[in-house]
Amino acid sequence: MDLRFTPEEIAFREEVRAFIRDNLPTDIRDRMKLGHSPRKEDIVRWQRILNAKGWAGLSWPKEWGGPGWTAIQKMIFLEENQVAPAPELSSFNITMIGPVLLQFGTEEQKKRFLPRAANIDDWWCQGFSEPGAGSDLASLKTAAKREGDHYIVNGQKIWTSTAHVADWCFLLVRTNPNARKRQEGISFLLVDMKTPGITVRPIISIDGSHHLNEVFFDDVKVPVDLRVYEENKGWDVAKFLLGNERTGIARLGKSRERVNASVEMARQVNNNGRPLIEDSTFRQRVAQLEIDMKALEITQYRVVSAYDKAGGSGRPDPLSSVLKVKGTELLQATTELAIDVAGPMATPIWAEELAALNEPDDLLEASSASVGAYLFLRAASIYGGTNEIQKNILTKAVLGL
Amino acid sequence: MDLRFTPEEIAFREEVRAFIRDNLPTDIRDRMKLGHSPRKEDIVRWQRILNAKGWAGLSWPKEWGGPGWTAIQKMIFLEENQVAPAPELSSFNITMIGPVLLQFGTEEQKKRFLPRAANIDDWWCQGFSEPGAGSDLASLKTAAKREGDHYIVNGQKIWTSTAHVADWCFLLVRTNPNARKRQEGISFLLVDMKTPGITVRPIISIDGSHHLNEVFFDDVKVPVDLRVYEENKGWDVAKFLLGNERTGIARLGKSRERVNASVEMARQVNNNGRPLIEDSTFRQRVAQLEIDMKALEITQYRVVSAYDKAGGSGRPDPLSSVLKVKGTELLQATTELAIDVAGPMATPIWAEELAALNEPDDLLEASSASVGAYLFLRAASIYGGTNEIQKNILTKAVLGL
């Protein structure tokens, strides 16, 4: 038992911190510090810098451009990257399609897609959810019918994040509608988003942003060699993907960054004639969040350390659900802190006002952005299996009920 | 709509307050102010004073010695009595067996029992719960077999509060084991606790107190004329009793009394060199509790006012479950406040130390008693239908699910 970071881990953290400090473009950092989500081009720009350094393929083997880090190192990297704040690595590219291809892809598929995924030459999106399915993924209906060396795909996906800017989509489809169990008869396809028959319709989120989409498939032809793994065995791939290494599922660095930003704002806003930072209730709220973050940080290291010990494979730890539930609770609590600091200034969407000003007003901009993050992250306890579903999982996995 | 107290109601509150101030024996008040539960003799003494004033039969009609109050007046009385703090009226006598006899009893039964119940010449207890039944009351098994003009009762009751000091018990028994539905075939009996065959075994609660008991019935003879209402229709009586006027179910006055006592203690205890009362976190916690109590107070008046409007009858309001859930949450939150004020002094049971002292130490005594109340009231969210059951009731009654 060694409950503290090794000197190597401490040195590694310093190295990561220094690299980000020296290489993260200032304009990106400044926007994110004000609480804005990174733009697509920000994400691409930063991921390419990381890829050039050999750091983008986070958990990929070295032969495919991965950095060869331990799970704890990955954790450290993710946290430093979030706290910076820097754009997060494209999860679709790096923690989803990458590992899937590494595990199930043909040599041809790996060669074709992995290097481009690492560099975001292709932007991937995930075609899983369907209307009426939600957390009950296996009830999906989008159909793929084999015709010669193609599948003909018909159906609809929903909540498809970034589909409107994506080059490729990995897609779950039903190839055998007569399978005994719903989980059988599902296949996993890679689809070029430029294929005729694909229509993307935006879903605007309650923060006003356009991240999500409905995607309609109307006789979309997908070559059979773009199926990953065996026909009708796509559920195995999906399970692997969903259960795959939950490193970073808690997004603790993001919560920390929101607390840091709130404290920073609290220095600037006035509360009954004194800076809000001096208010004892505010300070206690921050202290309680720091405690909760610290507990989750250690739980997270326990999970990834066990993962490392198991040689980086092994079944997903049921503690992953703890990371998801507690992590999203913190994301929501910390973004809520930020809007409460913004106070009355959180009410307006200041974009028009800011555009009319002669010089930037960081406090106004941060106030407005804080609400965007708060609203958008109401979804954190919904996506990837609602927190209610996570507790169902814990009930089964840990309690055995 | 008149959302404020009428002048008559305000005058009534003054009258009640004055009567309690002038008539509540000082020794009882002093013990209770320190957070002790009233002793049996305290309860009897105070209820007889109230009965002499004509106030004991809270919701009973005037002809049976009731004060003829509106539901709002009853509410006001209960709250003032709890806040005083004075012993509460025996709920078994006043809000349980009294109304049951008034509704279902024979003239003979009323004459025999009601005046003695009002004056606690008889101390009643309730024989409902059984091992294995819990919140699922209708699954009771204690059997009563008819033999001539007696029932022969065999079985076991549990959680029988004050059975060890009670003179009489009202009892649910199964008179028809073959009934189609579990709720049918139950009868409601009145049993003299001195009847041969009754054994009372104490259950000590986690606060060390003896309130609860197991009661064993071994061939206990109960005259048929001590059955209330029809044979096999006892569930109607039980439902009436459980659903009957939930006035006071929230015990808000008790919560207020605990907050008052905590504030009083907080003046006397030291917190980093200043009285705890000056600590802003403590003050905010009190403020939040006052808000929650105020909301419940108004909800409570809404319920009883609707009850008054409906002419004092009508089906139980589903909002009663809100009173139960929120009321017990407050009882638990306010007793928790008190132990947190007591701080390290809440750890010991000071009885031995207090006995060894030459003079009373109110702060020590209050610290110790605060823990008794805290521990004992962990049961508040369990008895009378757990708070989980209350939410099931709300789901059905209000949400219609």
Added chain:
Amino acid sequence: MDFEPSDDQRLLLESVSRMLTDTYSFAQRKTYLAAPEGYSTAMWARFAEQGLLGVPFAEEYGGYGGGAQEIMLVMQAFGRVLVLEPYLATVVLGGGAVRIAGTDAQKKAILPAICEGNLKMAFAHSERQARYDLTDVVTTAKRDGDAWVLDGSKTVVQHGDTADKLVISARTSGERYDADGITLFLVDTSAPGLARRSYATRDETRAADISLGNVRVSDADVLGEVGKGLAIIQAVIDAGIAATAAETVGAMEAMNEMTLEYSKTRVQFGAPIGTYQVVQHRMSDMFMTQEQGRSMAMLATMMMDEEDQATRAHNMAMAKVGVAQAGRYVSQSAVQMHGGIGMTEEYAVGHYFRRCMVMERLWGDPAYYLQKLADEVN
């Protein structure tokens, strides 16, 4: 105590509800939103027709002669459908200030025009540096001959962009944070030197920053006594707290009904989600919270007739915290129970969520009022 509406109140409520059922579906509301004002001028005219714009004003000024209870009923109905029109700004706040502090001449000039739908108002008190502190006023009004000259700026003036007339606070004496020395002025938005920059707020209504450069106001447009504006401001804000408390209750009712409905139809893992006990208990909690919030909204309403200032302020603060906390819990829960669909702009629940978020922080959030209450613990 009596919580039942009178016959007149019942009639009022029924007529408002009937009108809104006909005119304020979520789809209809979208069309109102699309107007340049961000609301429907036709609906405003309809409110005037039905006498709603005169609810709290005396009959001699063309009003309905109602009080806080009538406003509660109307605002609750408005909250159920997220009415967009500037009722709060015009009738409760701006008009409320005139009702509370106006001279007979001012009332005659303004209240009938409001009742007829010909005059919209807004309440311009907050300044950008002030957060929730009512005495943090640095806008100044200086005497110049017969007139007052206003200089400074006001922020997040709700519906300030479409208002015809503003109630503006300015400092006529004393220093920032002084309770004395604040004066209210009635100012036309067309007054020379008054400029407005308008923007959207998170609840889809619009607000404005107001800048005042050498704006001249006559003595006749001073509202209330010179230097004694703070008490009026507090009274206006109390009316605003009571009104938005009722609106929040209406919004909670709507969200709870929506959630219940959704829980009956949304199938997951082979059963409607409303059959899962965890969902049922969450909805029970939402219901209980709504009812506790309703009680607090009633408290705010009953306090509008309370004359003891300390009692009134104490209870208003309690009501504000209770309602805000209730609205936050119910709206967060409603989104969670809806899952993905609750996160979308197309679906109603997120709009209620944001309206609650905005109301929660009007004139002070729970932390602000809790602090005030904590200061009073004794």
Added chain:
Amino acid sequence: MDFEPSDDQRLLLESVSRMLTDTYSFAQRKTYLAAPEGYSTAMWARFAEQGLLGVPFAEEYGGYGGGAQEIMLVMQAFGRVLVLEPYLATVVLGGGAVRIAGTDAQKKAILPAICEGNLKMAFAHSERQARYDLTDVVTTAKRDGDAWVLDGSKTVVQHGDTADKLVISARTSGERYDADGITLFLVDTSAPGLARRSYATRDETRAADISLGNVRVSDADVLGEVGKGLAIIQAVIDAGIAATAAETVGAMEAMNEMTLEYSKTRVQFGAPIGTYQVVQHRMSDMFMTQEQGRSMAMLATMMMDEEDQATRAHNMAMAKVGVAQAGRYVSQSAVQMHGGIGMTEEYAVGHYFRRCMVMERLWGDPAYYLQKLADEVN
């Protein structure tokens, strides 16, 4: 980072667990409780035999040579069965003070005797007026020739009634609340002028008030430097926090296991309560809370080796709050899930509940440490 116990640690844990399985059922524990000491002297001898009383002491003093991690493992196992014996008082606190600050002579005189089970200790620092403030010491020690003379009193000294020797803090200079001027003394409980009044605490163990009237102590029994006792006290309390954190984790594990077991057998409305989703989710919450608490107990343990005082104090405070909050939530939930039976003295869960309640407020409760942490926010 590596959270797996070493082979030696695993052996230690297994031997402790095996012994407790044989000797510490809830029924056996009741018999220990019935002894006048409130615990079993035979078990104490057994602990000595198994080397448990020497876990944190160096081998040269007859100890096992372990550290904070070994104490964590032992205390967690103890927490699972609610061990009654004065391990915390003797080994962690009293013995800990000697280990931290003792001279070689003092260590030789005391530590082997502890290891062999022949000497019990207790830590007498708190005074009745002090609440949680460590510097609020008014007991005095005055120089008189070669000796020190102690006057004053100490309160809630856990297991002070059966201790052979106390570590007592007294003020040798300065005023109440001064950080400097507090000195620790090793005092036999048989010393003339030292009187003890013993009483039960809510967790069924016993504590004592100690009164000191003209108690003479020699220079050889000063522990650490004169006037510099506070740092030692803090170090001892840190060890106590880490140890009780681990004990709380053990207690949470036991309560969660009991609750799970009960949920499988207790039938209500025709089904085991563990089949109801609300019960399942509550137990999931209890599990998650336990794991977060375990992480915080690990934090406390890892901080025992941290040399930077500020870092250590900050993290200890976080761990204390986190574990206390976890223990409170899990124990309250465990009673609730058990229903009536959980409220009874006969059933185990209430005993865990009360032990958690006691541990939560040893050396400061969550409010106290949260305040400290809030002061550091920057």
